[in-house]
Amino acid sequence: MKQASKQYIPFQPLQWPNRQWPNKTITKAPIWCSVDLRDGNQALVTPMQLEEKLLMFKTLVDIGFKEIEVGFPSASETEYEILRTLIEGHHIPDDVTIQVLVQARPELIKKTFEAVKGAKNVIVHFYNSTSTLQRKVVFKEDMPGIIKIAVEGAKLIRQLTEEEIASSGMNIRYEYSPESFTGTEIDFAIEICESVMETLGATNENPIILNLPSTVEMSTPNTYADQIEYFCTKMKNREAAIISIHPHNDRGTGVAAAELALLGGADRIEGTLFGNGERTGNLDIVTVALNMYTQGVDPELDFSNILAVKKIYEACTKMKVPERQPYAGELAFTAFSGSHQDAIRKGYEYMAESDTPYWEVPYLPINPADLSREYEPVIRINSQSGKGGAAFVLQHAVGYRLPKEMHPEFGNIVKAASDAFGDELKEEQIVDLFNREYVEFDGKYKLASHSFLEQRELDGTTHTRFEGKIDVFCGDMKEVAGVGNGPIDSFFQALAGIGVEGYEFVNYHEHAISRGSDAKGICYIELKIPGNGHIFGVGIDSNINVAALLGILCAINRAEK
Numbered sequence: 263m264k265q266a267s268k269q270y271i272p273f274q275p276l277q278w279p280n281r282q283w284p285n286k287t288i289t290k291a292p293i294w295c296s297v298d299l300r301d302g303n304q305a306l307v308t309p310m311q312l313e314e315k316l317l318m319f320k321t322l323v324d325i326g327f328k329e330i331e332v333g334f335p336s337a338s339e340t341e342y343e344i345l346r347t348l349i350e351g352h353h354i355p356d357d358v359t360i361q362v363l364v365q366a367r368p369e370l371i372k373k374t375f376e377a378v379k380g381a382k383n384v385i386v387h388f389y390n391s392t393s394t395l396q397r398k399v400v401f402k403e404d405m406p407g408i409i410k411i412a413v414e415g416a417k418l419i420r421q422l423t424e425e426e427i428a429s430s431g432m433n434i435r436y437e438y439s440p441e442s443f444t445g446t447e448i449d450f451a452i453e454i455c456e457s458v459m460e461t462l463g464a465t466n467e468n469p470i471i472l473n474l475p476s477t478v479e480m481s482t483p484n485t486y487a488d489q490i491e492y493f494c495t496k497m498k499n500r501e502a503a504i505i506s507i508h509p510h511n512d513r514g515t516g517v518a519a520a521e522l523a524l525l526g527g528a529d530r531i532e533g534t535l536f537g538n539g540e541r542t543g544n545l546d547i548v549t550v551a552l553n554m555y556t557q558g559v560d561p562e563l564d565f566s567n568i569l570a571v572k573k574i575y576e577a578c579t580k581m582k583v584p585e586r587q588p589y590a591g592e593l594a595f596t597a598f599s600g601s602h603q604d605a606i607r608k609g610y611e612y613m614a615e616s617d618t619p620y621w622e623v624p625y626l627p628i629n630p631a632d633l634s635r636e637y638e639p640v641i642r643i644n645s646q647s648g649k650g651g652a653a654f655v656l657q658h659a660v661g662y663r664l665p666k667e668m669h670p671e672f673g674n675i676v677k678a679a680s681d682a683f684g685d686e687l688k689e690e691q692i693v694d695l696f697n698r699e700y701v702e703f704d705g706k707y708k709l710a711s712h713s714f715l716e717q718r719e720l721d722g723t724t725h726t727r728f729e730g731k732i733d734v735f736c737g738d739m740k741e742v743a744g745v746g747n748g749p750i751d752s753f754f755q756a757l758a759g760i761g762v763e764g765y766e767f768v769n770y771h772e773h774a775i776s777r778g779s780d781a782k783g784i785c786y787i788e789l790k791i792p793g794n795g796h797i798f799g800v801g802i803d804s805n806i807n808v809a810a811l812l813g814i815l816c817a818i819n820r821a822e823k
Contacts, residue, residue, distance in 0.1 A: 705819020
């Protein structure tokens with residue numbers, strides 16, 4: 263590729279040493295404009311039909327968009343009819359403005375005004391290409407010729423607007439885009455926009471929207487921010503313009519370009535849900551909005567049920583949101599790595615224990631519950647997962663809180679199963695693996711019957727006597743008895759009577775796993791086995807003392823399997 267790269271002309275960045283945007287932060291939401299029904303729709307393999315467009319429009323309204331570009335009504339009869347259906351079917355709320363796109367050509371402008379008849383609030387968005395390359399290759403026009411196209415279009419739009427307002431009182435606003443703004447000489451872009459502003463009579467009270475699109479991403483995002491800041495600083499009558507941006511994603515940095523452009527002075531953003539658009543797509547509004555949310559800024563768009571939005575988007579566009587898409591992707595909050603899982607688990611524990619008012623979980627920049635994703639597994643298990651991941655899954659699935667000392671043992675069991683399976687283990691597989699390995703383990707010794715008796719001596723000390731039967735090798739019933747300083751010690755003494763010796767009690771953990779009169783408890787027992795090493799056993803019973811005995815037998819049976 264080295265020699266082939268010589269055919270490309272490097273982008274020449276703007277010289278702007280006085281830039282101020284790097285020291286700024288985003289502190290409020292921009293004006294949002296969805297272009298899903300126009301820019302997004304024209305990029306689909308199968309464009310949306312009427313019912314799909316109506317569903318998408320309603321979804322955008324429910325999310326909170328107040329400006330929605332609904333189409334290019336002069337481009338085709340389908341686009342024209344869909345717009346008429348929105349208007350005549352009264353689908354447009356009074357507080358929502360529809361936006362229509364049109365090239366700066368007289369016949370198309372006139373048809374566009376016919377298409378919006380009866381609407382209450384309309385933005386007429388017109389454009390013409392201004393870039394160096396477009397002027398040279400497509401239009402073969404000089405700068406004055408390009409300005410003339412824009413100004414003539416603006417004159418006609420103003421005339422038709424005044425006529426429409428006089429007859430119907432429609433609220434009409436103007437938007438102009440010097441298409442391919444990022445490839446246009448910056449001072450020329452300012453000149454043509456100022457000419458359009460003057461023609462349309464833009465004022466502080468009735469500002470024009472100047473949309474400065476990165477129609478094709480040509481450079482790093484900081485350059486786009488420089489261009490926006492320079493434009494805002496150098497243009498005349500800044501207060502009579504709303505500066506809008508429309509970044510595309512050719513270099514994969516559309517989100518970054520939008521965020522930096524906001525720092526550069528932009529007031530408004532055009533984009534699509536999940537970044538659908540021509541080539542590599544538009545700016546992803548979902549990502550930009552939720553990025554703001556994680557910084558304590560209200561984006562004024564509601565993505566609290568992101569999966570419902572994703573489902574509608576996929577149904578209407580026939581596109582699929584990638585698994586690793588920020589916030590909405592199936593795996594957006596999933597950790598397979600052991601170290602990540604351990605940190606997430608500890609973060610959840612810290613949140614529960616500290617009563618902090620802030621979201622403080624490592625590796626998760628946003629609380630999945632805020633997007634209605636709290637019921638999905640954050641930690642999922644494969645051969646790369648760590649010792650604590652499986653324990654986290656068990657706790658969230660069935661409420662088992664494995665002691666930390668037990669994590670390595672069960673983690674190794676899960677890792678071996680995942681290696682053998684050759685794929686991710688689902689939650690139910692992990693629960694089943696735990697139950698088979700511990701709760702339902704069928705080994706050499708079974709507790710057939712039991713009783714405890716506390717004995718108080720004259721000196722005030724208390725001993726516990728255990729009596730019971732142990733089923734050895736399925737039917738060989740052994741009567742056992744033992745006295746110790748508690749139920750566990752007396753049980754070990756009883757087992758010694760049938761030759762079960764050499765095991766040393768190390769640790770004990772227990773907690774309830776159900777509530778009510780028939781509540782059960784689970785007990786985790788750690789034993790030191792004869793020779794060397796440690797092993798765990800688990801017992802479950804409504805009597806926590808019995809659960810401990812079952813856990814001891816489970817550990818011994820596992821040691822001797």
